[in-house]
Amino acid sequence: MKLLLMGMNHRSAPLEVRERMAVDDPVPALGKLVASDEVDEAVLISTCNRVEVVVLTRELESARHRLRSFFRRDLGDTSLGERDLEGYCYVYREGEAMRHVLRVASALDSMVVGEPQILGQAKEAYRTAVECGASGPILDRLFQRAFATAKRIRTDTRIAEGPTSVARVGVGLARQIFEDLSGKRALLIGAGEMIELALTALRKEGLDSVCVANRTAERAAELAVRFDASAHGLDELPALLGDADVVLTSIGGSRPILTLDLMRQALGSRRGRPIFVIDIGVPRNADTAIDVLEEVFRYDIDDLASLATANAEGRRHELVRAEAIVSEEQQRFEGWFAALRAVPTIRHLRARVESIRAEELDRGLARLDLDDRSREGVEALTRSLVNKILHAPLSRLRSEAEREEGMAYLEVARMLFGLDDDENADESDDR
C-alpha cells in the first residue's frame, strides 16, 4: 500500500486557476475516485488556497494517471489542459505525501503560516471522506496523526502568534489606509467562518459600525445579533457600499458581485473617500476591473500572500521548531505504516498455527473420553500455549517491520513456517 498526493495551492497556481478548480461538494468526486481500481482510499481537501487529493493505492504510477484524469475531468473546469496540469499541480509520493498532509493540517503550508482555519477545513474534508466511505483505516490514521501534529505545534511553538489569519492581515492593511478604524464603517459580504473571524478582528481594532450582507438573510441576521451588527440582503449593496470604508467579502458564486458599474455607482456619493476591499472569496467576489477606480484599494487572497510571507519571515525560528515536530510525527506515522507490511505474514502465521492447533486438538480429543468441561479446559490450554509461544516472535516481527531491514525478518519467518509453500499450494488448489 502506498500514499500518493496530487494538488495545487496558492504557490503553484494563480487564483484564476484555483477558482476554476474549487469543489463545492466533494462527495461525487470522491465517489468516482474510490470506485476506480487504482484507488483504495481518498480524501479531498478543497479550500480557497488549495485543492488536494491524497489517496491510498497499490500501484503508484497507475494511481498518478488516475489522479491526472481526475483533476482534468472530475474537478472544476474541464478546460484545464495537460500542460496546465504540469505547470500548476504537484505530486508527492509516500513519505513526501505524509509530510505534506501533516504540514497542511498544521498550517505550515498555508498562505498565512500558523492560521487556524486550515485545521478545521482539513477536519471537515476528512469527515466528509469518512461519511461517504472514501476514507479507510490508513487515511484515518494519517489524518488523526495530522490533527495531533497540528495541536502539538500550536501548543509547543509560537507559530500562531502575530497576524495569523487572512482576516487579520487584511485588518493590518486597513490600518495603512486609515489612521484609526474607530468611527469607520465595515461592510461584510457573506456570513461564513472567514467573515466571522474578520468581524472579531475588526471589533478588536475598535471598528464600531458593521453591516453584514448575505444571500440568506437569516444567517446574516444570526451573525449580526451575535456581533451587534446590522443585517442586510445583497440587494442593498449599492447603498451599503456608499457608506462603507472597509469591505470584506467571502461569498460563494461563480460571478463577481462587486462589479465596476456597482462600485462606480457607490463611489459617486463618497466625495473621494477611500474604500478598502478585501476579497477572500474563491472564486473572487470583486471584479479586478475596479482597480482602475482611484479611491478603491482591492486586495484578493493572492495579494495577501506577500504580506503573509513577510509575517512568516518574522517567525522563522518557530518555523524551524514546527518543522522538527512534523519530522518527528512523520517518522512515527511511517513506522506504523511500514509495520503494516507485517500484517499479512502475521495473519498467515497465526492461521497456520491455529489450523495445526485445531487439527491436533481434534485428533487428541478423539482418542480421549472426556466430558464437556474437560474438553473446554484442554482447548483453552492449547489456545493459551499457542498465544504465549507466538507473542514474542510476532511482536518482534511487528517492530522490525517498521524498519527497512525488517523485511528480512518477514522473509525468514515465511520460510521457516513454510508460509509461501502454503500460498503456492493454495494457488494450485485454486487452479
Added chain:
Amino acid sequence: MDALLLQLTAVVYLAAGILAGAAWVLSHAWLSRAAVVALGVGALLHGLMFSLLHTAESPPPLTDGPTAVSFMAWVGTVAFLALLWRFRLVGLVALVAPLSFIGVFYAALSPAAISSAEVGTGGLPHAHVLLASAGLALLGIAGMAGAAFLAEYRRLKRKRHLVGAPPWPSLEALDRVSALALALGFPLLTLGVVTGALWVRTLHGAPWTGSAHEAWCLLAWIVYAVLVVLRFGLGQGARRSAQSALAGFAFAGFAVIGVELLL
C-alpha cells in the same frame, strides 16, 4: 555661541537622520523612535539658538537667506514633532531629519547675516521673515506629506509590501496632515506677503517695486490660493490634493529660494 549651537544642532539633526536611515536598513522600529528623540533634542537646541539671538542687544532681523532657511527648518521640525502627538507619523522622520539637517547645515556654512542697515529697521522685516518662513515651512510639511501620500498610494495600489520597514504613516494621516499644514501655512504665507509689501513700502515708498522676488512670491501665493480653493472649497480628492501640495511647494521653493539663487 550662536554658531556653536547651530553646528551642534546640525550634528544632532544628522544623527537623527542616520538613526532614521538605520531604522530602514536594519528594520528596527525602535531606531525610528530614537531618531524622533534626537530630532526633538535638535529642535530644542535650534530653538535655544533663535531665542539667544533675540536676547542680543541689537537682535538681527533674520532676513538673510541662510537664517531664513534655518528658521524654516526649525518651524518644520517643531510642526512635525507636534503632529506626532496626533498622528502615526514616526516613519516620516526619515524624510524630516535629513531636510532639517540640510537647512541648518546650509545656514552654518553661510556667511553672516545682512546688516540691519541694508534692510531697514523696525519690526516689519522681522515679522515678514518669521511669518513667511513659518508659512513656507508648513507648506513644506504639506508638500512632504503629499509626496509620502503619493508613494504610499502607489505602493498600496501595486500591492507591494514594505518588508521589515518601520511603520509608514497611513494614507488618511498623510492626507489630513497635508490638509492641516495647508490650512495653517497659507494664512501665515499671506501674512508674510502682506508684511513683505508693507516692508517694501517703508523702504521704497510703494508696496511693489516689480522685482523678480516680488513677482515670483506673488505668483506662489496665487498658486496656493488656488490650491486652498480646490481643496477646501471644491472638495478635491486626496490624491489630487497630494499632487497639488507637492507641486505647490516645488513652485514656492523655486519662487522664494531658486529665484534668489538663479535670477
